[in-house]
Amino acid sequence: MDDKQLYLSSQVCFPLYSASRLITKAYKPYLDELGLTYPQYLVLMVLWENNGVSVNQITEKLGLNTNTLSPLLKRMEKMKLLQRSRSSEDERSVIIQLTESGKQLKLKARPIPEKLLTEILSDNIKIEDVLKLKDILNELIVVLSNKTESSRKI
Amino acid sequence: MDDKQLYLSSQVCFPLYSASRLITKAYKPYLDELGLTYPQYLVLMVLWENNGVSVNQITEKLGLNTNTLSPLLKRMEKMKLLQRSRSSEDERSVIIQLTESGKQLKLKARPIPEKLLTEILSDNIKIEDVLKLKDILNELIVVLSNKTESSRKI
DNA sequence: CACGTTAATATCGTGCACGATGCAAATATA
């Protein structure tokens, strides 16, 4: 038995970690123009699709906890992108509403995904590869999030 | 023209970001036993393969900058996993040497990749999928790191 | 050999991630 398994090159996890950081870096120039970080952009995507959701609903969509989102949303409120307010039905819930400028950003953000895709596509990466990548990653997410879910129940 | 592209579900980048965090979380119970974080584990993998390399060589292997690695290596030195010393040939370089306990950890870490793989494999994710995933990610990394390289030259 | 440039690290500031903990509102249970 050798220990090839401990080589960086033979792991799946390192490429995943590395690619994720590189993608965020690739987004940066476009998001800089909007004055956003990548996680802030994710929050906006949730809100553009469904304005007026609770913090809890955002945590579920993004898989982030409130200890990450609370300060992030506070910063975004300070940036006048959104407003936080207690729900009247359930005083524990905080509802996140986009401001006008938060809504406006959607127009500026619209071309970003397309631009990123063209950066990625090349001789060695075709659109089928990107779609295949997405499929496998989504399966992986299902498996791994079920894992942490079931361990929570114990 | 619609804006489906701005839906979380249609992006590749979000699954990548999400899966990366979930994988790190999956590692956590095993790394906790060794008292390591995931980036620290990555540094050790580099050193197990090539002890006595410079900080610069580690940055290249992991794609991390010195502003991330310097404090990380300091913490690892404090944990008695490695030693930092100036190179005698080039006084600018800092050479990283594993301590005995740093070397010993390799034995404890050996079974981890296997364990993680079995956690991932399931009805919907076969070994071919994992290999395919790795291949596409590595191509993606090549494309994206060339990108940032060429933009540096400008 | 002086001196400008490059290269290898380090430091600083900011923004995530996330485990642990706290707190108040809602809900369940006795």
Add this chain to the structure above:
DNA sequence: TATATTTGCATCGTGCACGATATTAACGTG
């Protein structure tokens, strides 16, 4: 209806990531 439990969110502490900047050593050019 008291009380225990759960739920939704916030706060705190630590460790990455990373842009910007500083520092010192090596190198190149006149």
